[in-house]
Amino acid sequence: MSVHEAAQPVDVRVPALPALPALPVASQRGWERTYVACAAAADAVSALAAAVLAYEVRFPEAQGAHSVLYPLLTLLLPVLWVAAMAAAGTYDRRFIGVGSEEFRRVVVAALGVISFVGTFSWATRAEIARGYMVIALPAATLMTLALRYALRKHVHRLRVDGRCVQRTLLVGPVGAVEDLAQRLGSAPHHGYQVIGACLTPHEGLPERRGKVPMLGELADVASAVSRAEADTVAVLACPQLDGTALRRLAWELEPTGADLIVAPTLVDVAGPRLSIRPVEGLPLLHVDHPTFTGLRRLLKVGFDRCLAGLALLLLSPLLAVIAVAVKLDSPGPVLFRQLRVGRLGQEFTILKFRSMVADAERRMDEVVQLNQGDGPLFKAHADPRVTRVGAFLRRTSLDELPQLVNVLLGQMSLVGPRPHLAAEVALFGSDMTRRMLVKPGLTGLWQVSGRSDLTWDESVRVDLRYVENWSFMLDVAILWKTLFVVLRRSGAY
Numbered sequence: 001m002s003v004h005e006a007a008q009p010v011d012v013r014v015p016a017l018p019a020l021p022a023l024p025v026a027s028q029r030g031w032e033r034t035y036v037a038c039a040a041a042a043d044a045v046s047a048l049a050a051a052v053l054a055y056e057v058r059f060p061e062a063q064g065a066h067s068v069l070y071p072l073l074t075l076l077l078p079v080l081w082v083a084a085m086a087a088a089g090t091y092d093r094r095f096i097g098v099g100s101e102e103f104r105r106v107v108v109a110a111l112g113v114i115s116f117v118g119t120f121s122w123a124t125r126a127e128i129a130r131g132y133m134v135i136a137l138p139a140a141t142l143m144t145l146a147l148r149y150a151l152r153k154h155v156h157r158l159r160v161d162g163r164c165v166q167r168t169l170l171v172g173p174v175g176a177v178e179d180l181a182q183r184l185g186s187a188p189h190h191g192y193q194v195i196g197a198c199l200t201p202h203e204g205l206p207e208r209r210g211k212v213p214m215l216g217e218l219a220d221v222a223s224a225v226s227r228a229e230a231d232t233v234a235v236l237a238c239p240q241l242d243g244t245a246l247r248r249l250a251w252e253l254e255p256t257g258a259d260l261i262v263a264p265t266l267v268d269v270a271g272p273r274l275s276i277r278p279v280e281g282l283p284l285l286h287v288d289h290p291t292f293t294g295l296r297r298l299l300k301v302g303f304d305r306c307l308a309g310l311a312l313l314l315l316s317p318l319l320a321v322i323a324v325a326v327k328l329d330s331p332g333p334v335l336f337r338q339l340r341v342g343r344l345g346q347e348f349t350i351l352k353f354r355s356m357v358a359d360a361e362r363r364m365d366e367v368v369q370l371n372q373g374d375g376p377l378f379k380a381h382a383d384p385r386v387t388r389v390g391a392f393l394r395r396t397s398l399d400e401l402p403q404l405v406n407v408l409l410g411q412m413s414l415v416g417p418r419p420h421l422a423a424e425v426a427l428f429g430s431d432m433t434r435r436m437l438v439k440p441g442l443t444g445l446w447q448v449s450g451r452s453d454l455t456w457d458e459s460v461r462v463d464l465r466y467v468e469n470w471s472f473m474l475d476v477a478i479l480w481k482t483l484f485v486v487l488r489r490s491g492a493y
Contacts, residue, residue, distance in 0.1 A: 046143035047081035054136035172236030308407035332358030355390025416441025
């Protein structure tokens with residue numbers, strides 16, 4: 001379909017169909033019940049294994065066998081553990097597969113069990129060995145988190161294959177529908193499989209990658225859910241769907257059991273900054289300002305420098321081996337030094353192991369035609385200036401390790417936006433200047449989201465998303481994901 005054709009009003013109303021019985025989506029979501037059952041079984045196994053471990057470590061000899069208390073605790077802990085997980089909402093299907101909320105609730109439940117056991121022991125004067133509890137409860141927490149993580153990764157693999165997904169119907173204007181369909185399609189691990197769209201009146205859906213079929217207009221949503229066997233309806237902002245219309249749509253979807261989710265126009269703002277404040281029956285979405293100062297920043301600075309110092313100490317033998325390899329591979333210095341722009345526009349000298357020939361910057365004119373980037377950044381899969389050792393260092397990201405010195409000096413952070421050259425910063429738009437409110441990072445959301453495979457616009461959006469939502473737990477999650485990204489060598493060249 002051409003652009004001119006797409007611009008013409010198109011009557012997309014589907015022919016009237018006889019009323020269909022409500023489709024029970026619960027039958028489509030058997031995998032969710034299976035996931036919850038597996039999660040509960042994993043929690044019970046974790047608690048039982050931790051209790052047995054604590055019993056064997058604390059009472060290695062037969063003298064512990066005279067008391068029935070600890071064998072009884074070993075058998076009861078899995079029951080108490082699963083009950084606490086259920087009470088904390090860790091089995092809520094809203095948290096299946098994505099986000100940190102499931103893990104946060106696991107930790108909350110574990111703390112609840114620790115508090116309950118301590119209170120019970122004090123109230124009943126039951127002299128439970130501290131060594132037993134110190135081993136059992138932390139071990140159960142770590143095992144539960146590990147098994148939950150493994151279960152989540154299994155679901156991600158199934159979702160990439162088109163299983164364990166929510167069949168999603170999009171509702172709204174054509175532009176917003178296209179944008180959301182593209183975002184959901186690029187992140188299949190979230191589990192939203194777009195099966196169609198109902199558009200605002202007199203809008204046609206142009207052909208595009210993904211082929212989202214038109215299933216009607218706003219008035220046809222409920223019938224489209226039944227016809228397409230959708231179990232989720234995602235509504236985007238549009239004037240036609242005001243509060244009253246949205247409430248009526250929720251009533252129409254009740255018999256089908258389909259979930260109703262509303263996608264706000266506010267993008268790239270994470271949950272911790274959002275809260276709902278009901279005022280006279282009107283749910284107001286409150287957005288907190290991002291925090292760049294205070295205790296949270298001090299925590300980040302202390303964490304960065306302590307971990308960078310420890311990493312330099314532990315990795316010093318590896319750094320020495322890499323330095324020798326770089327020196328023997330090609331003439332020139334071991335380290336590559338370059339001015340980059342840091343927090344609040346301050347320049348600093350970034351350190352990397354040299355991965356190119358010594359005169360690489362002077363030979364830029366020879367390779368400019370190889371540029372595969374769509375923005376200010378130069379990207380080339382086969383850059384002839386890269387040395388043999390340098391190619392390996394780039395694939396494994398080992399060339400970045402000297403930046404731990406930059407972190408130790410306070411010029412960089414372990415996690416942050418990509419550090420850019422002054423010439424690149426000069427081409428930034430006004431939005432991109434916000435990325436300089438925080439220090440650039442050794443790794444970041446850009447690295448775990450695709451690295452050099454990202455387009456310029458995607459890199460901009462990812463950097464801004466991190467700046468707007470940074471937190472200590474987000475940094476920990478990115479560091480954890482970076483390990484697997486580096487091992488897969490994805491997007492590194």
